[in-house]
Amino acid sequence: MKRSYALETLSWEHHNGLVLVFRLEQGMQFDASVEEIKRYLLHVWQTALLIHIDLEEKYLMVPEYLRDLKDYLQQMQGDHQIFAEMMKKLNKMKSEQEIRNLIQQFSEKLKTHIRFEERELFPAFEKMLTRVEAKQLGEKLHEVHKPIDLSWPNEFWKRKNGSEQ
Template sequence: MDKFKHPAIQRQESLAPFSRDHYGGLVQAQQLIKASTSDADTRRSVITQFLDAWHNEIAEHFHDEEQLLLDWMQPDDKQKLLDDHLQLRTAAHEAVAMKDQTEPDSNWMLELGQRLKTHIRWEERELFAHLQEQLSPDQLNQLQRQTEKIEQSRDRQIKRD
């Protein structure tokens, strides 16, 4: 049997809602990457889909991460998260104009897709692992109570059990 490049990640339940959100973000990243080599109509359509996901899921996810996780994070991780989120927010604002262009920029789409994918992979493989290692059981329980409130308060497009 072939081994996977990265072993399966055992996610602590307090971070699981963020991981579930990441599925939708990875779908958007892959669509942006794939569409970067497609015709202009397809690129515009995928940018529109990205903006829908941004407004309905991704922006709220960023807000939740910043509200709930920043206080628990090490300074380097905190700075990376904030820098990545700023870059991705800037790209989302650029996407508003890009979706109406006759020829949406293929390189811009590829870069956005790769940036989003890289950010999500970093959170899953590094940031969440750091948090799981450094937080006490009491802190993880406190975080879990907060993430459960988030799960109950919003209608997620994608629910994975």
């Protein structure tokens, strides 16, 4: 689905979120070091996901949108809080099995969250915004958008022979 100019930068970041999920799942499937996967996820959380969440909450959780999209925006914000709680727990975890379980839960929750935003929240936004509002929101988000770097020195999501699948 083609996303409107107003929300396209957030959709680009959602694509990166799905790449993250793929990498986490592949790493687990290939029995990569759980500690390595944990470090990668915490790094992406700090350098990309927190920034994305901040942008969504700063530019979408505003009074004029809350009136019409309250339930959607509350769900978005609730998911963001769950992610923050998960990362706080992950940061303290030592048990490999607990880490593995939390990473799997995080991956599932992130996939579901991205689907919700792309299939429900964003289409509702696009219907609600006037052309002028959409243009203004798009300009703001494009101005602050920075490409996400998902690189990591140890590409644990690749098989030992170097292929991704």
